[in-house]
Amino acid sequence: MVAEIRSLPQDTKRRLSSAQVAVTADNVVKELVENSGTTSSTQFRIDVVVRNAGLDFLSVRDNGSGVSVVDAPEMMKQHTTSKLRSYEDLAHVQSYGFRGEALHSIADISGAVTVTTRTRNEMAARVYKFDRVGKIVSEGTISMSEGTFIKVEKLFSNVAVRREIAATAKAVAKMEKRIRELVTA
Ligand SMILES: Nc1ncnc2c1ncn2[C@@H]1O[C@H](COP(=O)(O)OP(=O)(O)OP(=O)(O)O)[C@@H](O)[C@H]1O
Ligand SMILES: [Mg+2]
Numbered sequence: 001m002v003a004e005i006r007s008l009p010q011d012t013k014r015r016l017s018s019a020q021v022a023v024t025a026d027n028v029v030k031e032l033v034e035n036s037g038t039t040s041s042t043q044f045r046i047d048v049v050v051r052n053a054g055l056d057f058l059s060v061r062d063n064g065s066g067v068s069v070v071d072a073p074e075m076m077k078q079h080t081t082s083k084l085r086s087y088e089d090l091a092h093v094q095s096y097g098f099r100g101e102a103l104h105s106i107a108d109i110s111g112a113v114t115v116t117t118r119t120r121n122e123m124a125a126r127v128y129k130f131d132r133v134g135k136i137v138s139e140g141t142i143s144m145s146e147g148t149f150i151k152v153e154k155l156f157s158n159v160a161v162r163r164e165i166a167a168t169a170k171a172v173a174k175m176e177k178r179i180r181e182l183v184t185a
Pocket of ligand 1: 039067102
């Protein structure tokens with residue numbers, strides 16, 4: 001008898017679970033804006049830019065506390081978060097839904113993710129380019145004021161069906177509405 005139930009290839013499994021977190025372009029923007037929203041700043045400011053329904057380019061820039069040099073290599077990995085330290089902590093923050101996998105999932109389903117970030121004590125910002133598994137592939141120094149600027153290119157380039165959905169008029173309208181809600185909240 002031929003077995004009907006088979007395990008999916010590892011990379012398919014990974015991408016399936018990533019596509020659950022980053023379901024649509026508006027969802028990706030939401031995750032990035034939420035991250036920005038949890039970083040502190042007295043006069044909080046956030047800028048969102050989307051091009052071609054977010055499929056070619058989307059970016060979220062905040063003037064928050066930035067990501068330090070030691071934290072940057074960790075931020076895009078799976079199950080990394082600054083919001084909890086242990087299983088016990090999980091009970092406290094579960095209601096906020098922290099999973100520590102939003103950025104990892106976004107990296108997985110896009111062509112390239114670039115993070116430019118500067119903390120208060122630094123003289124310049126650092127720019128990191130990440131690959132699909134969330135590893136830094138290049139880094140450098142650039143001039144930018146305090147905060148974080150995350151740029152996502154070629155969203156869903158490896159998940160064709162999601163790309164098609166994201167390009168529909170309905171999805172675009174939903175994203176515009178979501179962005180308005182997020183930035184005016
Ligand atoms: N705009 C930002 N400013 C400062 N730190 C950030 C920013 N975006 C991400 N980070 C850091 O990267 C970590 C990983 O972000 P990610 O969204 O993947 O996980 P999370 O927010 O902890 O949990 P969730 O998966 O529920 O969103 C965050 O915990 C935070 O430390
Ligand atoms: Mg997050």
